[in-house]
Amino acid sequence: MEETELDSSELGTHSYWQQSYAKEIINFDDHGDTGDVWFGEDSAYRVIDWICKCNIDKNSPIIDLGCGNGYTLIELAKEGYRNLLGVDYCNEAVELAERISKTDFPFIKYKVFDITQGSVDKLGCKFSLVHDKGTYDAIGLNPDKPRENRMKYIDQVYEMMENNALFIITSCNWTEQELIKQFSEKLKLKCVIPTPQFKFGGKVGSVVSSVVFVKN
Numbered sequence: 001m002e003e004t005e006l007d008s009s010e011l012g013t014h015s016y017w018q019q020s021y022a023k024e025i026i027n028f029d030d031h032g033d034t035g036d037v038w039f040g041e042d043s044a045y046r047v048i049d050w051i052c053k054c055n056i057d058k059n060s061p062i063i064d065l066g067c068g069n070g071y072t073l074i075e076l077a078k079e080g081y082r083n084l085l086g087v088d089y090c091n092e093a094v095e096l097a098e099r100i101s102k103t104d105f106p107f108i109k110y111k112v113f114d115i116t117q118g119s120v121d122k123l124g125c126k127f128s129l130v131h132d133k134g135t136y137d138a139i140g141l142n143p144d145k146p147r148e149n150r151m152k153y154i155d156q157v158y159e160m161m162e163n164n165a166l167f168i169i170t171s172c173n174w175t176e177q178e179l180i181k182q183f184s185e186k187l188k189l190k191c192v193i194p195t196p197q198f199k200f201g202g203k204v205g206s207v208v209s210s211v212v213f214v215k216n
């Protein structure tokens with residue numbers, strides 16, 4: 001049976017992100033505010049801690065899909081990772097991320113790239129680790145062809161991964177079971193990163209799900 005799609009939202013549109021990052025650039029220039037940490041610092045740190053424990057070489061190529069202000073890459077740079085690329089389809093996001101990291105972490109690279117359209121060859125290499133927090137969610141919220149774009153996203157992620165590479169996705173719109181179902185056709189489940197659980201009406205769930213897949 002085909003997956004039910006998410007109710008569409010402005011968070012799935014390019015114009016929403018363009019306006020939002022244009023404001024964040026002004027805020028950064030005015031008073032150094034680096035902008036939103038989507039789904040909160042705790043969920044970002046759970047993933048970063050997990051990455052730090054999995055013995056990935058500090059020079060392995062890592063890509064952050066829909067990097068926004070570059071928060072995850074900056075935290076990985078603080079942990080010693082050096083081969084970092086952030087892509088986002090929003091010019092303003094890339095500009096903001098570059099401004100934020102240029103002084104302390106000039107080695108982090110950023111590129112404007114639409115994951116559902118661009119050719120992965122343009123990324124320059126394959127990656128040992130592919131990270132996404134909130135971007136697959138945004139793609140699924142687009143009012144125009146969300147399913148087609150999600151399928152394209154899954155193909156593109158597969159294409160940009162080296163053999164044995166890891167893909168870590170954090171979502172607040174899809175449950176871990178839905179993510180496992182959607183990605184398991186191409187990738188193998190490695191683990192679910194434990195997140196705080198809530199119980200409602202006898203059903204246990206998580207507000208945010210972080211799932212790790214491997215390509216082999």
Ligand SMILES: C[S@@+](CC[C@H](N)C(=O)[O-])C[C@H]1O[C@@H](n2cnc3c(N)ncnc32)[C@H](O)[C@@H]1O
Pocket residue numbers: 017036037038065066067068069071087088089090093113114115116132133134135138139
């Ligand atoms: C919820 S925000 C998350 C930003 C960042 N990953 C974080 O955790 O702070 C979603 C991001 O995905 C980007 N995005 C949405 N669709 C995209 C696409 N097709 N290709 C590349 N980036 C996309 C948006 O511009 C936005 O920066």
